[in-house]
Amino acid sequence: MRDTHRFSVAPMxxxxxxxxxxxLRLISRRSRLYTEMVTAAAITHAKDVERLLAFHPTEEPxxxxxxxSDPVQLxxxxxxxxxxxxxxxxLNVGCPSDRVTVGRFGACLMAEPDLVATCVEAMAxxxxxxxxxxxxxxxxxxxxxxDLDHFVTTVAGAGxxxxxxxxxxxxLKGLSPKENREIPPLDYDRVHALKRAHPHLNVVLNGxxxxxxxxxxxxxxxxxxxxxxxxxxxxxxxxxxxxxAVDRAIYGDxxxxxxxxxxxxxxxxxxxxxxxxxxxxxxVLRHLTGLFKNCAxxxxxxxxxxxxxxxxxxxxxxxxxxxxxILVEPLAA
Numbered sequence: 641m642r643d644t645h646r647f648s649v650a651p652m653x654x655x656x657x658x659x660x661x662x663x664l665r666l667i668s669r670r671s672r673l674y675t676e677m678v679t680a681a682a683i684t685h686a687k688d689v690e691r692l693l694a695f696h697p698t699e700e701p702x703x704x705x706x707x708x709s710d711p712v713q714l715x716x717x718x719x720x721x722x723x724x725x726x727x728x729x730x731l732n733v734g735c736p737s738d739r740v741t742v743g744r745f746g747a748c749l750m751a752e753p754d755l756v757a758t759c760v761e762a763m764a765x766x767x768x769x770x771x772x773x774x775x776x777x778x779x780x781x782x783x784x785x786x787d788l789d790h791f792v793t794t795v796a797g798a799g800x801x802x803x804x805x806x807x808x809x810x811x812l813k814g815l816s817p818k819e820n821r822e823i824p825p826l827d828y829d830r831v832h833a834l835k836r837a838h839p840h841l842n843v844v845l846n847g848x849x850x851x852x853x854x855x856x857x858x859x860x861x862x863x864x865x866x867x868x869x870x871x872x873x874x875x876x877x878x879x880x881x882x883x884x885a886v887d888r889a890i891y892g893d894x895x896x897x898x899x900x901x902x903x904x905x906x907x908x909x910x911x912x913x914x915x916x917x918x919x920x921x922x923x924v925l926r927h928l929t930g931l932f933k934n935c936a937x938x939x940x941x942x943x944x945x946x947x948x949x950x951x952x953x954x955x956x957x958x959x960x961x962x963x964x965x966i967l968v969e970p971l972a973a
Contacts, residue, residue: 658695669887753790756795757797772800803844833864849870852883
């Protein structure tokens, strides 16, 4: 098992940018982070590849998620990613949006396992890096365990050893991306069945998990071997500080979790540097909004972050607000 995939934060468009990843790394040293999905075509044709692929070494372990179905483009994009320091690549075979489907990548590729295998092989040969795949348990009427097993067997034959499986099928026609995250029912047993059928592969569960405790429970065996990891997404956007429990609960680390005070001091110092480089306040500060979720002063904090995003309010104001919120008695869990 590749232990660095034991807990990861899902790639999310318009959210898992380098600023959010920097914040999360201040909270958890061990969680694997993912970039937003970047299309191979965008990298191949970009005038400013650095803007698309920039990351800071402190974000590692970090996976670049690529979208595409052209093996040549994916190989080229993978080489460029390796040249810029990425050591782990993921192919998106799970996004159900119309835009992605029209571009012939994302979840629609589950209907073409041979093509996915060709893409994975091209990416791996071009770089020598591990290539993982993120997929669904099925799409439309192609959603049986036999279909999923055939997909995984075919792609694994091309050298993919790690599959991150969103435990919902995707309806490519009739549901929006948001509805595809909520309406198709979760079926964790399907993911456990996949692990039982392929004990030599790394199988990571994604979908519906909201807490670290749920993540720990989800890894446990269901009549077979334990899963190799879990991935959380929207829950981390809403409550980034939940990652403070990951290093101990998932990886068994003994070091104390960082306090919110320490995280805010470090992130505001980072924000000041980013502003000096021309970064927009909204892009940098918006990720702090949920840092006090489930605390009695959470609303006060959100209001302060909102004001700081919309004005030239000194960052010291956020630090002062945080100190007041920290002194408030936390809400009962």
